[in-house]
Amino acid sequence: MSMSAISVSGLRKTYGDKVVLDGIDFDVPAGSIFSLLGPNGAGKTTTVNVLTTLLRADAGSVRIGGHDVATATKRVRSLIGVTGQFAAVDELLSARENLQLMADLKRLRPSDRVITGLLERFDLVESADKMTATYSGGMRRKLDLAMTLVGNPEIIFLDEPTTGLDPRSRRTMWSIVRELVAEGTTIFLTTQYLEEADQLADRIAVLNQGKLVAQGTPEELKRQVPGAHLQLRIGGLSDLQLAARLLPGSTSDDDELTLRVPHDGEPRSLLALLNRLDEHGIDLVEFSVHTPDLDDVFLSLTDQNITNNLREEAIAR
Structure with missing residues (x-):
């Protein structure tokens, strides 16, 4: 063969x-x-x-x-x-x-x-x-x-x-x-x-x-689908606010003391981010990496294709 x-x-x-x-x-x-x-x-x-x-x-x-x-x-x-x-x-x-x-x-x-x-x-x-x-x-x-x-x-x-x-x-x-x-x-x-x-x-x-x-x-x-991010849980409100200032584009939840940070999960940049938080003495309780799954890929690709076809049909009319 x-x-x-x-x-x-x-x-x-x-x-x-x-x-x-x-x-x-x-x-x-x-x-x-x-x-x-x-x-x-x-x-x-x-x-x-x-x-x-x-x-x-x-x-x-x-x-x-x-x-x-x-x-x-x-x-x-x-x-x-x-x-x-x-x-x-x-x-x-x-x-x-x-x-x-x-x-x-x-x-x-x-x-x-x-x-x-x-x-x-x-x-x-x-x-x-x-x-x-x-x-x-x-x-x-x-x-x-x-x-x-x-x-x-x-x-x-x-x-x-x-x-x-x-x-x-x-x-x-x-x-x-x-x-x-x-x-x-x-x-x-x-x-x-x-x-x-x-x-x-x-x-x-x-x-x-x-x-x-x-x-x-x-x-x-x-990797073609946006939405990969880190979920950080911080030990206190003041640390959470400081972390939010240090990490542009992040979204904080003051009640849950969590911070959502756009990130591709690449090990080297992840390590740099964690080191940065440590350098500023931020109490990081836990973190997790969230990436899109194939469900996200499937829905994104098929929905986008349908939308494009409808747009082309509308232009043709």
């Missing part, structure tokens, strides 16, 4: 007059987790369908593992595994039978060792021969991902894989995803849970109204 597991350039897809994907570009290094975020209707599932050969793009190029999805479809399909938004398990079969079905479809021989290994990995041994109709939602999602791993795909597409799972089941899925990446698998993840992207993704792209409005690591995206 090439160093780039997924390469997308100028991807465009329309349905009639509706533009679903408007010339998007991104690259996913092999052995990494790439997360695509966006509100409902942004085009995430359409992107996954194009990348997994289920839908043909109107324009642009997509290469998976170095192979063009339009001209080397069979080769691309041999490299990938897909876990959709809903668990694709046959409820009339057991977990073992579902896995055997996938092994048969992929002409995997012998398959017994692979199936046993997957049942053990996903903690499904005790329920392996029970009908999956009796499984909990978390067990079905684990089986669904186990079925995706039959054949050991190099690139896995997870389309909102933890939707509807309880926190414990979700964290179990996170652990499995991390193990897969540690083994060299590339993960393309779409999710509605921003904490999930923050915890797992090496890089994140935000898709809104068919356009990529931002890309970067979680930390890079967080």
Whole structure:
């Protein structure tokens, strides 16, 4: 496989007059987790369908593992595994039978060792021969991902894989995803849970109204949003007033004896600020660093994009 597991350039897809994907570009290094975020209707599932050969793009190029999805479809399909938004398990079969079905479809021989290994990995041994109709939602999602791993795909597409799972089941899925990446698998993840992207993704792209409005690591995206600050608690009112004079732009709360100071949390400048307070004998009781999270990033980027579109429509009228 090439160093780039997924390469997308100028991807465009329309349905009639509706533009679903408007010339998007991104690259996913092999052995990494790439997360695509966006509100409902942004085009995430359409992107996954194009990348997994289920839908043909109107324009642009997509290469998976170095192979063009339009001209080397069979080769691309041999490299990938897909876990959709809903668990694709046959409820009339057991977990073992579902896995055997996938092994048969992929002409995997012998398959017994692979199936046993997957049942053990996903903690499904005790329920392996029970009908999956009796499984909990978390067990079905684990089986669904186990079925995706039959054949050991190099690139896995997870389309909102933890939707509807309880926190414990979700964290179990996170652990499995991390193990897969540690083994060299590339993960393309779409999710509605921003904490999930923050915890797992090496890089994140935000898709809104068919356009990529931002890309970067979680930390890079967080730095794009203003609002990072220090929260200082001071030992007395006079010290609080002095600290407010020393730190321009700060906001004090006399009742709580707290001071909010705009700050990016960079260690060197933080140390300089604390030293300055100490030099003036200010009684600092405690401090904490507050930075924007992915929720702030998501809301800022998507709201801004919607506002810009409305402004452009108003000008066009």
